[in-house]
Structure formats: C-alpha cells, structure tokens
Amino acid sequence: MAAAALCPYRALLARRRGALRALSGSVRGLAAGPETHFGFQTVTEAERREKIYHVFESVAKKYDVMNDSMTLGIHRLWKDILLHKMNPSPGTLLLDVAGGTGDIAFRFINYVRSARERQLQQKLKHHQNLSWQEISESYQEDKFKSLGDSQVVVCDINKEMLKVGKQKAQHLGYSEGLSWVLGDAEELPFDDDKFDVYTIAFGIRNVTRIDLALQEAYRVLKPGGRFLCLEFSHVSNPLLSRLYDLYSFQVIPVLGEVIAGDWKSYQYLVESIRRFPPQEELKAMIEDAGFFKVDYQNLNSGIVAIHSGFKL
Amino acid sequence: MAAAVAAARSLRRAGWRLWRGRAVVRCQLYQPQRALQASAVLRRVSDEQKEPLASSQQQFDSHPADHQPEKKPQGPRPSYTGQGGQESEDYESEEQLQHRILTAALEFVPQHGWTAEAIAEGAKTLGLSVAAAGMFHSDGSELILHFVSQCNTKLSELLEQEQKLVQLGKAEKKPTDQFLRDAVEARLRMLIPYIEKWPQALSILLLPHNIPSSLNLLTSMIDDIWQYAGDQSTDFNWYTRRAVLTGIYNTTELVMMQDSSPDFEDTWRFLENRVADAMNMGNTANQVQSTGEAVVQGLMGAAVTIRNLAGLNQRR
Numbered sequence: 001m002a003a004a005a006l007c008p009y010r011a012l013l014a015r016r017r018g019a020l021r022a023l024s025g026s027v028r029g030l031a032a033g034p035e036t037h038f039g040f041q042t043v044t045e046a047e048r049r050e051k052i053y054h055v056f057e058s059v060a061k062k063y064d065v066m067n068d069s070m071t072l073g074i075h076r077l078w079k080d081i082l083l084h085k086m087n088p089s090p091g092t093l094l095l096d097v098a099g100g101t102g103d104i105a106f107r108f109i110n111y112v113r114s115a116r117e118r119q120l121q122q123k124l125k126h127h128q129n130l131s132w133q134e135i136s137e138s139y140q141e142d143k144f145k146s147l148g149d150s151q152v153v154v155c156d157i158n159k160e161m162l163k164v165g166k167q168k169a170q171h172l173g174y175s176e177g178l179s180w181v182l183g184d185a186e187e188l189p190f191d192d193d194k195f196d197v198y199t200i201a202f203g204i205r206n207v208t209r210i211d212l213a214l215q216e217a218y219r220v221l222k223p224g225g226r227f228l229c230l231e232f233s234h235v236s237n238p239l240l241s242r243l244y245d246l247y248s249f250q251v252i253p254v255l256g257e258v259i260a261g262d263w264k265s266y267q268y269l270v271e272s273i274r275r276f277p278p279q280e281e282l283k284a285m286i287e288d289a290g291f292f293k294v295d296y297q298n299l300n301s302g303i304v305a306i307h308s309g310f311k312l
Numbered sequence: 313m314a315a316a317v318a319a320a321r322s323l324r325r326a327g328w329r330l331w332r333g334r335a336v337v338r339c340q341l342y343q344p345q346r347a348l349q350a351s352a353v354l355r356r357v358s359d360e361q362k363e364p365l366a367s368s369q370q371q372f373d374s375h376p377a378d379h380q381p382e383k384k385p386q387g388p389r390p391s392y393t394g395q396g397g398q399e400s401e402d403y404e405s406e407e408q409l410q411h412r413i414l415t416a417a418l419e420f421v422p423q424h425g426w427t428a429e430a431i432a433e434g435a436k437t438l439g440l441s442v443a444a445a446g447m448f449h450s451d452g453s454e455l456i457l458h459f460v461s462q463c464n465t466k467l468s469e470l471l472e473q474e475q476k477l478v479q480l481g482k483a484e485k486k487p488t489d490q491f492l493r494d495a496v497e498a499r500l501r502m503l504i505p506y507i508e509k510w511p512q513a514l515s516i517l518l519l520p521h522n523i524p525s526s527l528n529l530l531t532s533m534i535d536d537i538w539q540y541a542g543d544q545s546t547d548f549n550w551y552t553r554r555a556v557l558t559g560i561y562n563t564t565e566l567v568m569m570q571d572s573s574p575d576f577e578d579t580w581r582f583l584e585n586r587v588a589d590a591m592n593m594g595n596t597a598n599q600v601q602s603t604g605e606a607v608v609q610g611l612m613g614a615a616v617t618i619r620n621l622a623g624l625n626q627r628r
Contacts, residue, residue, distance in 0.1 A: 224440025
C-alpha cells in the first residue's frame with residue numbers, strides 16, 4: 001500500500017536541494033563533487049554512495065550473522081530497548097529507513113501484536129453481561145485485526161538487503177502489515193505527513209548527507225510524530241574507549257574476514273563509526289531539522305545512543 | 313490593502329525559502345532562532361484571540377520569522393521555552409502543548425486508565441500522531457500529576473470565590489470545622505468521574521520517582537485550605553494543623569475508594585467525624601495535661617502518706 005504512494009517531487013524540494021548543491025559546490029571549489037569521508041579516506045559524495053552500496057551488497061547475506069558475532073548478540077538488546085522506548089500502540093504507522101534485513105520491523109510487529117492482545121483482553125474483562133448476539137459480533141470483528149491497523153514500511157536503498165529481509169520475513173512467517181520499499185533516505189518516495197514513527201537503526205551513519213535525511217524524516221512524519229535514531233556513538237569513558245578501540249580495530253575486521261570473507265567492509269564499518277558525529281552534535285543536527293524535545297539515551301555508556309525527537 | 317498583504321505574503325514566502333535553504337553556511341549564530349522555525353503544531357497563542365486574521369494566520373503558521381515585524385506580540389500569555397530565549401511570545405511552548413495533550417487525555421481515562429494509551433488517544437483528538445505520547449513517561453505519572461494540580465487549582469479558585477462572597481457580605485463566615493469539611497468534600501468530589509481508576513493513580517503517585525512531586529502538590533493544597541480557613545498561627549500550631557488536615561484528607565480519600573453508598577454519604581459522614589475529632593483534640597490535650605497534673609499530685613500525696621505510715625518521716 002505504501003509502495004504505491006510514490007509522490008511526485010515537489011518543485012520546492014528539488015529547487016532547495018539544487019540550491020544547496022550549488023552552494024556547497026561553489027564553496028568547495030571546482031572539484032568533481034563535494035568531498036566527504038568514507039571511513040578514514042576522503043572521497044567525493046558520488047564515490048561514497050557507490051562504495052557504500054557495494055559494501056552492503058557484499059555483506060547482505062552474512063549481515064545478521066556478523067551482527068551477532070561482532071556485538072556478541074547485544075545488538076538484539078539494543079533493538080529491543082529501542083522498541084521499548086518507542087512503545088507503539090496498535091494503529092501506529094512505522095517507517096523503518098535503512099531497515100534492510102527487517103530486525104526493527106519484526107520486533108515492531110511482535111510488540112504491537114502483544115499490545116493488541118492485551119487491549120482485547122481488557123475489553124473482554126469489561127464485557128461481563130453480553131447477549132449471544134454481541135459475543136458473536138465481537139469475535140467476528142476482532143479476528144481480522146490482530147495488529148489493529150498497524151503497519152510498518154521497510155525502506156532501504158540496497159536491493160540485496162531488501163532481498164535478504166524479504167526472505168527472512170517469509171521464513172519467520174511475517175506477512176501482515178509489512179511492506180518493502182526501495183528508496184533513498186535523502187529522497188524518500190513518500191508523501192508528507194504520513195507516518196507516526198520514523199526509525200533509522202544503524203543506518204544514518206551510512207547516509208552521505210545526514211541533514212537531508214533528517215529533513216526528509218521531518219517531512220514524512222505526521223504532526224506529533226516521532227523520530228528515533230539508533231546508532232553507534234562516542235564513548236566518553238577513557239578506559240572503556242581504549243578497550244572499545246582495541247576491539248574495533250583488531251577484532252572486528254578479522255571476524256569480517258573469517259566469517260564473511262570481507263575485511264575491507266568491516267574496516268569501513270569501524271572507521272565510519274569513528275567519523276560519525278558525537279551525541280551532542282547529532283542532537284544539534286536533529287534540532288536543526290525542526291524537531292522538538294530532542295534527547296538522547298546512551299546505551300553501554302556511549303557505544304550506542306538512541307536519539308529521539310518530535311515533530312511538533 | 314489587499315495588494316500590500318499579497319506583497320507581504322510573497323516576501324515572507326521568499327524569506328522562508330531562503331532561510332530553510334541554509335545548510336553548509338549556517339553557523340552557530342543561528343542557534344537561538346531555531347525556536348522560531350516552522351512548527352507544524354505549536355500554534356500561535358493569539359490564534360484564539362484574533363478571529364479576523366484567522367484565515368491568513370492559518371496559512372502562515374509556519375512563517376514565524378518574517379511575521380514578527382508585522383504583528384505586535386499579543387499580551388497576556390507569554391510562552392517560555394528552554395531553547396534560546398528568543399522564542400516569540402506568540403507561539404505556545406512545548407510545555408503548553410503538553411498540558412493541552414494531557415487535558416485532552418483526561419476524558420479517555422475512565423476507559424483506558426492512567427496509561428500511555430489514554431495520552432495517545434488524547435493526542436489523537438488534538439490532531440497529533442499517537443506517537444506524541446512518547447513525550448511522556450510510559451507509566452502515566454505526568455497525566456496523574458497534571459490532573460491533581462488541575463484539581464488543586466480549581467479548589468483554590470472555589471475557595472477564593474467563597475472568600476470574596478464573605479468579604480462582600482453576601483455570605484456568612486463559616487465556622488472552621490464546617491469550612492474544612494466543605495473544602496475537603498469539594499476537593500474529593502472532583503475525583504468522582506475517575507473514581508474507578510483512582511486507586512491505580514494513588515499507587516503510581518507513591519512510586520519513588522513521583523513522591524517529591526505528589527507530596528509537593530498535597531502540601532500546597534492543604535496549605536491553601538488552611539490559608540482560606542483563616543489560619544494565622546506562627547508557632548508550632550502551624551505544623552500541627554497541617555499535619556492533622558493531611559491525615560484527615562488522606563484517610564477520607566481512602567474511605568472514598570471503597571465506599572459504595574449513594575453519593576458517597578458514608579464518606580462525608582466519616583469526614584464529619586474526623587473533623588470533629590480534630591476540633592476536640594485541642595480540648596483533650598488540655599484535659600490530659602490537667603488530669604496528668606492531678607494524677608501526679610495524687611501519687612505524691614500517696615507516697616507521703618505511705619512514708620508517714622511506715623514511720624520513715626519521724627524526726628527523732
């Protein structure tokens with residue numbers, strides 16, 4: 001349903017971004033394109049996009065396995081905490097950007113399903129003296145609403161990741177309320193004011209123009225909607241920081257080579273974590289995009305942080 | 313006039329576009345102005361007051377920056393925000409929006425209880441997404457505290473009005489015990505629409521992270537009542553009176569939770585008895601003291617008599 005909601009780009013949007021590109025191009029001189037970082041290298045924006053696409057294309061099949069081995073399974077807890085913070089009620093529309101293999105989407109569906117069951121149980125408790133007619137009616141209407149109209153749209157720029165995600169969904173039996181859309185976080189193919197919650201878990205690091213992605217997030221959210229971002233961030237504790245660095249640079253690329261056969265992608269991964277803005281800076285960027293009540297929560301003392309903002 | 317308005321409109325639109333197109337060049341200098349940005353929901357406080365401009369305002373709700381020089385800030389409702397002191401006086405702050413959501417959520421409490429779901433439903437009625445309930449704690453504490461503070465405000469207004477009537481000579485000044493009874497009854501009656509879910513609320517208010525706020529609200533309400541009752545004590549009585557009234561209020565509230573009599577008659581009778589007890593407590597204290605003295609004297613006399621009888625008092 002959401003896949004069909006491709007919106008024609010507003011002239012304003014295109015013009016604004018065109019102005020931005022020209023501006024940044026002129027500021028940076030007449031280079032082939034504006035320069036940015038890919039891990040610890042300096043590349044143009046176009047090159048960066050291509051490289052990141054290739055990184056995820058090659059890791060797609062082993063993505064989940066690598067996640068488990070690199071974080072020793074703790075990433076599952078992080079995603080659970082994100083869902084708990086979101087606390088979605090039945091009827092919520094979720095847009096999961098860079099959702100790739102669907103971890104957040106599946107958790108969302110589980111959460112909403114159990115919330116819905118609890119809701120129905122509460123309703124039944126109040127219905128003490130029903131006639132047979134009313135009882136049969138209530139069974140009929142509740143049968144088709146196990147999710148209570150909640151929907152999640154998984155959007156990713158990479159076809160391979162989406163393919164893996166769809167296979168996982170089929171394998172685990174998730175079909176209702178789930179859609180898969182190919183799209184770029186900097187130019188979302190959705191209308192304005194559509195979604196209740198926008199999440200981007202471990203994806204915003206790979207977006208080339210974070211400010212554009214945040215502006216798009218603002219655009220597609222309904223008034224009152226919530227922006228949630230789960231991402232690796234900076235550790236302030238010096239001892240932990242040293243251990244973390246040691247683990248990141250010595251262990252992870254080796255795991256990448258052994259398990260996925262791809263040293264470079266995982267080298268990129270740990271480098272990109274170091275290049276990502278720290279918590280306060282990201283908070284400022286989110287506020288710039290227009291979000292209110294922006295706040296962040298550190299998990300594991302800064303290894304991962306959840307940023308949250310509201311479109312008010 | 314229309315041409316001027318149209319010209320102003322197009323100027324504002326251009327200004328808005330230019331301003332939104334900042335990105336690389338923007339520097340921290342612009343930080344304080346972010347509070348004035350396009351806000352989808354934080355509406356102009358003055359919207360309600362200026363009817364004729366309603367249509368044009370609605371269109372340009374999102375152009376605050378250029379709207380400033382044209383419009384004089386409306387008076388009585390300043391909005392405070394923590395993000396840069398340059399928030400326009402015309403926009404409501406996030407706190408005010410939160411209050412609006414909580415007030416709207418109150419009507420869903422009988423159905424959903426004091427939970428995040430009630431807040432989500434409340435946000436829906438205001439046209440916001442259900443995700444706005446994420447702004448509040450997931451156990452519903454803010455909703456309850458908001459409700460309690462609303463009730464306390466209503467009680468203060470009620471007592472204020474009554475006092476005015478007395479001052480104008482239109483009503484008789486009530487004796488203290490009657491005054492206290494009426495005040496506590498009026499306050500407890502505000503709980504009646506939510507009485508089924510109130511025990512849940514009481515338990516949430518007792519959670520450690522809520523105790524400071526709930527205690528604060530309770531003590532300020534009790535203080536209010538005594539002020540209007542005319543308490544001008546400056547000695548230890550001040551504390552005694554407030555402690556006694558707090559005890560009366562809390563116990564009456566608990567009685568009300570399990571009262572099933574029509575219109576809570578049992579509760580009001582309980583309240584009457586407790587207030588009467590409190591009034592008598594003063595007399596009882598004196599009585600106890602004088603009885604105590606009498607008893608002590610009696611004991612002393614008995615001791616002397618026994619000494620005499622035992623012959624220990626002889627002076628040889």
